[in-house]
Amino acid sequence: MDLAELHKIFLQHPNACTDTRKIEKNCIYFALKGPNFNGNKFAKDALNKEAAYAIIDEEQFHIIGKTILVADVLKTLQNLASYHRSQNRAKIISLTGSNGKTTTKELIYSVLSKKYKTIATEGNLNNHIGVPLTLLTIKEDTEIAIVEMGANHQKEIEFLSSIAQPDFGYITNFGKAHLEGFGGLKGIIKGKSELYDYLLSNKKHVFLNADDNIQEQKLSHYIKKFGFSETNKQYYPIKFLDANPLVSLEFENIIVRTQLIGSYNFTNCAIAILIGKYFNVSKTDIKAAIEGYEPKNNRSQLIKKNEHRIVLDAYNANPSSMKAALESFSKLDSENKILFLGDMFELGKTASDEHQAIASLALKMGFENTFLIGENFFNVATSFQKFKSFEDLKNYLKTIILKPSSILIKGSRGMALERIIENL
Structure with a gap:
């Protein structure tokens, strides 16, 4: 089946799906593969959930009239999308x-x-x-x-x-x-x-x-x-x-x-x-x-809880965004400021130096009440309180009462630091 023919079928069923848990009636299911999954194995499940067609690339899962066998599902998805865009x-x-x-x-x-x-x-x-x-x-x-x-x-x-x-x-x-x-x-x-x-x-x-x-x-x-x-x-x-x-x-x-x-x-x-x-x-x-426009999903959100004013920016973090967040927070008009900073991921060999640089910057900016969370921050040289895991921080927060403050929460997605809010 060539791309133009497949596109005609897509126009009749203009809803692409790659996850059988989210199948919608009359969609087209693309059986993608990954390191730990094979979407071909779920093609029949998608069809049972009323997908119109399943696009597969392994012949053993072929069902006549219901599956479309291609050489590579991912490439087919990409080529179809590009063709659709051009039309x-x-x-x-x-x-x-x-x-x-x-x-x-x-x-x-x-x-x-x-x-x-x-x-x-x-x-x-x-x-x-x-x-x-x-x-x-x-x-x-x-x-x-x-x-x-x-x-x-x-x-x-x-x-x-x-x-x-x-x-x-x-x-x-x-x-x-x-x-x-x-x-x-x-x-x-x-x-x-x-x-x-x-x-x-x-x-x-x-x-x-x-x-x-x-x-x-x-x-x-x-x-x-x-x-x-x-x-x-x-x-x-x-x-x-x-x-x-x-x-x-x-x-x-x-x-x-x-x-x-x-x-x-x-x-x-x-x-x-x-x-x-x-x-x-x-x-x-x-x-x-x-x-x-209202920010959501842990991006630049302003939240009030228990007399605290919280800047929640915990969707993701890297050295550049962390530095920008600290500079902006330093200019905030507030008597009491607290930092909760979590590890930054995907830094490779520079991870140690970049985490040390952020800790040093926070100290230079005059942030006294700073909590560092994660294995990378745990290894920096600093006078700040450090916690190797979120659980360690959580247990510590149970033992203290924070006075009303402006609080910045910033870290990579994998740290899920938005959990701090429910533990304040």
Whole structure:
């Protein structure tokens, strides 16, 4: 069966599923494989749950009239998604970067949805499987699709770009994330810039933060760019006002008061404003969209509990985002401040040095009440209290009473530090 024929079947059953626990009636089940699972074995289960078809790549699971046998299910999913994208009129905006991708995506979606039929990556489905699944949610009436792209090694963004074929792109920043896979900061810049490489070689449009020297230099001679800046008058002016604790900013004499914690969220809001302006969304709708966005999923959330004011930013962490969170929290107007910092993952050989640098930075900034959690932080040289595991911290918290304070909770996803809140 060729790609065009398979696409005709997909249009009759436009719902792709890869998990038999989430099968919906008349969907198409893609029997993906992984190191510890074989989706082919669950094809019959998917069909019993009323999937229209199951796409498999092992003949022993073939059921005549119900399964479609292909050479490689994953490649078929990716090729079908790319073909589907080419058959639709939707404009694709791709996002990548070390920090802030998901928040930026959600803000752009909030703005563009005011005027256009818009879809966006759900959650963090931003890899070689998630990007194709996102593209397959494009409908005939979709006008704009915002596709988030994540990567932890070279050539990954290049590959995802070849699938999504974006018309526009934006890189949030170049920070110390996935240092192990990229081989250092230079590798990160090279890897993330693969989105630029695609856009420039195909003469597509680029959005940029012109106050980011790396972005501005890489795009200095490119014509099809649209950027924002606080200082450079050749770009669209957007001004940071405050972040105490919520970010406020100004464009075209309009003040926007967000529900986002941390000055690092300024650029996330600014690019959403810029893209809204590019697509002719009204100023009042842009303001309403940014102000109406509520952070969730442990990202830059402001929570009040037992007289504590908690900044919960525990969805993920790397040295760059940790540093930005500490700098922003240090400027918060509060007498009593407490830090709960958890291990940062995927740092490879640099893990020891990077954790030591963050502990030293927290001390230099004057944070006295600091709790470090995880095996990496447990091994740093510091006067701060250290806990090898979350359970050790949990047991300690049972023995003390914290006076009303502003609290920052920050760590990698695997640390699940949001659990601290219920133990305060």
